[in-house]
Amino acid sequence: MKAVVRTNFDDSVSAYDAYEQRTGRFTALAKLLAAELSARADGPFDTVLDAGAGTGVSTRVFAQRAQRTVALDISREMLRELEAAPRVEADFDHLPFVDGAFDGVAFTASLFLVPDPAVATREAARVLRPGGVVGAVAPLGWVDADGTDVFADLERDSRSPTGADAIEAALADEFTVTTGTWRFATTAEDVRRFHAIPAMAARLYPRLAADERVAKARELLADLEGTVEQRWRWIVGVAE
Template identity: 90%
Template sequence: MKAVVQTNFDDSVSAYDAYERQTGRFTALARLLAAEMSARVDGPFAAVLDAGAGTGVSTRVFADRAQRTVALDLSREMVRELESAPRVEGDFDHLPFVDGTFDGVAFTASLFLVPDPAVAVREAVRVLRPEGVVGAVAPLGWVDADGRDVFADLERESRSPTGADAVEAALADEFTVTTGTWRFSTTAADVRRFHAIPAMAARLYPTLDADERVAKARDLLDGLEGTVEQRWRWIVGVAE
């Protein structure tokens, strides 16, 4: 499973960056999550782990709020794009850090990509200092003006390996959590751009190779029009 995820993201760098240039979505999510996490500490973070950093969009955001930010990602091709912070190729189910290294761990748009988020959450507990803060964001999907899932009438759902409820439950088992929903007005064209990222097209066609799944996703979403709302669940936990 993890080898598949790694390959999917290794193949996604250019499409990921193209989507971010068009929408700024991952930057927006990181800024909102950083604000929620910062509200629960006194002063700046000493050290933050950006777990599932991708190409470093979120790392750059957290670097503005921390004395030291470390970017970690399973994908070598993703994390090698980042040059402005320490970077580690690794798995957040087995963090290569000693206990109590960080006072913040951020899973910006990443924790839902693993089949068992509880494993990664326990690792976050281990590397956090007392009263440390953890944050995560998980997708809730896209709805039209009537509040209907835009995939309701299509032959496929855009489904994460782990749903937002499971991500929240994993964090709630280890932390005192606060949650909420962020809503973004977006376009049908940007829904297509999102699923033009090979790793995201795997939400629709996980068994196909990268080029084929992107082509199938493009055909599936070709008739989608207008403005839609994208929703994300955020969860912030404080260690006791």
């Protein structure tokens, strides 16, 4: 599964950049998460691990707040886009850092992509100093004006790999956690743009090739109109 995730993101660089340039959504999520983390950090918030840095959208946000931000990702092609920060190609489940190396670990829209968040969460706890903070942002999907899941009646092959509840539970096993929900008004066209990213279309059609799954997602969402609400759960934990 990790190899599949890596390939899906290796294939997603240009569509990811196009989506972010159009919406600024991942920048917004990283800024909100950075604010929650800094507010709870017990002491300095100088060294941050941006876990699942992708093309560096979240890295740039954390680099404005911390003295040293390390960008880590499993996808070499995503990471290649980032030039300014130290980059590490690695898996959340095996972080190549000594114990207590960081004041903060941030998973901006990334921890939900692992099959078992407990392993990555234990690794995050290990590389954090006592009193350090961890944060994760996980998708809750899109709902219409009546609060109905936009995808509830649409025919697709699968859902997100790991739900927000599982991520919250894994973090709560290791840390004292606080959580909340962020909501963004989102146009139907931006929901389609999100699923034009091959790695995101894989949420719906994991078995199809990149081009086919993007085309099928576009077809699936063709009739969606107006504005819907995209929701994300945030979870912040403090290390003992």
